[in-house]
Amino acid sequence: MAQRLAELYPTAFVTGASTGLGRAFAEMLLAEGVRVWGTARDPARLAELARHPHFTPVALELRAGAAAEAAFQAAAVAAGGAFALVINNAGYGVFGDFAATDFAVWQEQMEVMLINTARLAHAALRGMRAANRGALVNISSLAAEFPLPFQSAYNVTKAGLTALNESLMIETAGTGLVVLDVRPGDYRTDFEGSVRRPAGATTPRMERAWAAFGRMMLTGPEPAHAAAALRRALLRRRSGTVRCGRFFQAVMAPLLSRLGSLPLRRRIQAKYFDLG
Numbered sequence: 001m002a003q004r005l006a007e008l009y010p011t012a013f014v015t016g017a018s019t020g021l022g023r024a025f026a027e028m029l030l031a032e033g034v035r036v037w038g039t040a041r042d043p044a045r046l047a048e049l050a051r052h053p054h055f056t057p058v059a060l061e062l063r064a065g066a067a068a069e070a071a072f073q074a075a076a077v078a079a080g081g082a083f084a085l086v087i088n089n090a091g092y093g094v095f096g097d098f099a100a101t102d103f104a105v106w107q108e109q110m111e112v113m114l115i116n117t118a119r120l121a122h123a124a125l126r127g128m129r130a131a132n133r134g135a136l137v138n139i140s141s142l143a144a145e146f147p148l149p150f151q152s153a154y155n156v157t158k159a160g161l162t163a164l165n166e167s168l169m170i171e172t173a174g175t176g177l178v179v180l181d182v183r184p185g186d187y188r189t190d191f192e193g194s195v196r197r198p199a200g201a202t203t204p205r206m207e208r209a210w211a212a213f214g215r216m217m218l219t220g221p222e223p224a225h226a227a228a229a230l231r232r233a234l235l236r237r238r239s240g241t242v243r244c245g246r247f248f249q250a251v252m253a254p255l256l257s258r259l260g261s262l263p264l265r266r267r268i269q270a271k272y273f274d275l276g
């Protein structure tokens with residue numbers, strides 16, 4: 001009989017479980033018999049998931065690092081001391097020209113998506129180390145390899161998260177801990193709709209990049225596709241990179257990028273975003 005994830009990971013904590021990829025991860029884990037603690041800023045957004053007897057809603061705002069960690073620790077106590085699986089998924093986008101955007105907006109994205117996500121990763125690994133078992137999944141993005149135009153803070157947070165994941169894979173090698181660097185391509189979620197566009201001058205190039213970004217998000221696979229990729233990776237019980245999404249983004253682009261030169265890659269990427 002096929003192994004169920006609950007045998008490996010009886011408990012899980014998933015940030016940003018109200019919608020999109022996080023919700024698909026939570027639903028996949030519940031279907032696998034895992035007890036899931038899922039977060040949203042407003043727990044009312046978790047009402048549907050909360051109908052499941054194995055789901056516990058948690059209020060968590062990632063802008064407030066100490067409070068977010070306290071919410072995580074309280075949930076960990078309720079889960080028996082430590083989570084077997086932690087998925088750092090919550091995130092958002094900001095679209096704008098670097099110099100024209102208020103620097104505070106840029107800095108806030110670092111704090112929310114890199115520093116405070118790392119803070120939860122730190123707390124998670126401390127809990128797992130005591131038992132020498134568990135899996136930490138930080139949701140990065142293919143943007144860590146192929147930066148999105150006019151989303152510099154997003155690209156930097158994801159590249160930073162991927163670097164953290166790589167560092168943790170080295171540190172945890174030979175232990176019972178698993179670290180997954182998950183890099184999704186474009187998926188059909190609420191992400192595009194929630195991307196902030198701070199006030200400021202726009203240009204035809206920006207509008208073309210924005211339109212291309214929107215088209216790719218709208219035509220991407222459903223979030224359940226990413227959840228299936230994560231499930232397969234978790235069952236392998238090995239640290240590593242998980243690229244998922246449409247074939248061109250998740251398979252062809254990384255392959256071509258390894259074979260070609262950086263200037264060529266930049267030209268192809270510019271064309272892809274209608275900036276060539």
Ligand SMILES: NC(=O)c1ccc[n+]([C@@H]2O[C@H](COP(=O)([O-])OP(=O)(O)OC[C@H]3O[C@@H](n4cnc5c(N)ncnc54)[C@H](OP(=O)(O)O)[C@@H]3O)[C@@H](O)[C@H]2O)c1
Pocket residue numbers: 015016017018019020021022039040041042045060061062063089090091092112139140141142183184185186187188189190191192194217220
């Ligand atoms: N969709 C894609 O194509 C794609 C591609 C690559 C990577 N990703 C990454 O996948 C993750 C999920 O994205 P998604 O596409 O599923 O987006 P989404 O549908 O917009 O969902 C984002 C989730 O993050 C939560 N969130 C946003 N800001 C938060 C904050 N300040 N504090 C706490 N929670 C917050 C939201 O919860 P509430 O608003 O309910 O609080 C929501 O549950 C993100 O890290 C994103 O960067 C997405």
